[in-house]
Amino acid sequence: MRVAYLTNYYPKISHTFIRREILALEGQGVEVMRFSLRGWDAELVDPIDQSELEKTQYTLKDGVAPLLLNMLRCMVKRPGPFWKAVKTALAMSRNGVRPWPYHLIYVGHACRICRWMEGKGVTHLHAHFGTNPAEIALLIHILGGPKYSFTIHGMDEADNGGRLAFDRKVGGAAFVATISSYTRSQLMRHVPPDVWPRLKVIRCGLPAGAFEEATTEPSKSPVFLCIARLSAEKGHMLLLESFADVLKNNPDAKLVFAGDGDLRPLIEARIEALGIAHAVRITGWISSDQVRAEIQGSHVLVQPSFIEGLPVVMMEAMAQERAVISTYVAGIPELVQPGKTGWLVPAGDSDELANAMEASITTPHATLIKMGRAGRKLAQERHNIETEVARLSTNFAETC
Structure with missing residues (x-):
């Protein structure tokens, strides 16, 4: 099994729980590709984090231009899925935390990651946090990428739960990991009962x-x-x-x-x-x-x-x-x-x-x-x- 992980910022000193999860998966025989929007210039004090930096591909490392080029490429090669992704992104911008231009940029991230995954045999995509990583994972799936899931942790999701389009994100996901029963209950407030079975309590852990x-x-x-x-x-x-x-x-x-x-x-x-x-x-x-x-x-x-x-x-x-x-x-x-x-x-x-x-x-x-x-x-x-x-x-x- 080969999975891809998507985060907003990786590696990060305060996000060692993501690193532990990835390394534990690899220890159980799962191949993991690492994608992140940012983090290539992070100041890191832990040697393991420094090693993770070298294994991660960054969508914004060389600026926004590659995102735009990948959007054009995707629009030509997959016009139907591309315009569906654009329509979905714009729908999620309504009453969103960020205005619509950000959501179009998320389409660019999705197009670039899709290209990176082509021919790599990725069977599943997992994102951490229910904010923009979960949205990009949904857009990747719409563009023809693998099934996806995401983990929600509580703070940003609780602050902005009504503005994060959880009905769409959870509705398109194979499952959603929540780090506590309380976190699961808060997500249940924002999605219809028929998708509650997709909400799994999978806790953060220590080796x-x-x-x-x-x-x-x-x-x-x-x-x-x-x-x-x-x-x-x-x-x-x-x-x-x-x-x-x-x-x-x-x-x-x-x-x-x-x-x-x-x-x-x-x-x-x-x-x-x-x-x-x-x-x-x-x-x-x-x-x-x-x-x-x-x-x-x-x-x-x-x-x-x-x-x-x-x-x-x-x-x-x-x-x-x-x-x-x-x-x-x-x-x-x-x-x-x-x-x-x-x-x-x-x-x-x-x-x-x-x-x-x-x-x-x-x-x-x-x-x-x-x-x-x-x-x-x-x-x-x-x-x-x-x-x-x-x-x-x-x-x-x-x-x-």
């Missing part, structure tokens, strides 16, 4: 080795770790307010932000304004090994997200036997169980977040260890990449 590695005990001093892109929806600014309160009674507490992003200047300014620079560290983008080291140096993971799908970093922390503090958002309660594997608080409530952080400090060390072990067991049961990819591969094979 078996992640659960077999030796773990360390939680730090006996309070070290809160937050692993996320520095962006508004991740709740970093709220976390700073809560941590400043916690610090008043726990002067030895530390907070680590592992990641980088557009919000960094604002976060740094707020750290200075709160007078907590001595207790807060921002790592910037770091490799997978460095992430693991930060987890091992922490006593809990804290992810105060406002909107999410289901953060893979929670699985990574649980694999290292760390309890998690997070919010009652999306698929998070499917993994973080209050009193068993961590703490959950209402999103946006700095007082409740501070209370949970205080509770993690006063919880006996032996109890933190017990919670960490329970989290590892749950994550291993639900988020083993080999199991989840086998489900994905089975669905691929059933469409061939």
Whole structure:
């Protein structure tokens, strides 16, 4: 079986879950071609990501001109499918997130990828995210390409669900992977019940080795770790307010932000304004090994997200036997169980977040260890990449 993967940006530091999925598929004997719109100039810190870059073909790497040339070529060779694709793209632009010229460009991406796949024996196309990659996958299918599927993750799809033409995208798909039951339920709001059976819960996962590695005990001093892109929806600014309160009674507490992003200047300014620079560290983008080291140096993971799908970093922390503090958002309660594997608080409530952080400090060390072990067991049961990819591969094979 040979499948093609389509993403908007690949490889990407915050999208290691896509890379793991592709490599796990290849480990199970599936050949995978990689297509992406962007990502050839990404600053990468992980050697595996750098290797993936060399395996990926980019539709925009040499500008828009090749897209236009491929559109002309397709219009001449396949006029019927071409004009059907154009009509479909324009229909999806109505009330869309982006205006109609973008959707015509998506036709260009589809035409170019179709040409790349000619004669390659691709049996299935899978896209990640229900935004423009899913639209391009649909257009490729209309142009004569293989059957397709796509994975939705939650944030962009939830923000813009009514403007992403899910009725067309799901209606044309062989199946749709959703990363949690909650995510599946949100997609069910936007598509008719007769296509609900196509919506499959196929979770993101970690390789078996992640659960077999030796773990360390939680730090006996309070070290809160937050692993996320520095962006508004991740709740970093709220976390700073809560941590400043916690610090008043726990002067030895530390907070680590592992990641980088557009919000960094604002976060740094707020750290200075709160007078907590001595207790807060921002790592910037770091490799997978460095992430693991930060987890091992922490006593809990804290992810105060406002909107999410289901953060893979929670699985990574649980694999290292760390309890998690997070919010009652999306698929998070499917993994973080209050009193068993961590703490959950209402999103946006700095007082409740501070209370949970205080509770993690006063919880006996032996109890933190017990919670960490329970989290590892749950994550291993639900988020083993080999199991989840086998489900994905089975669905691929059933469409061939």
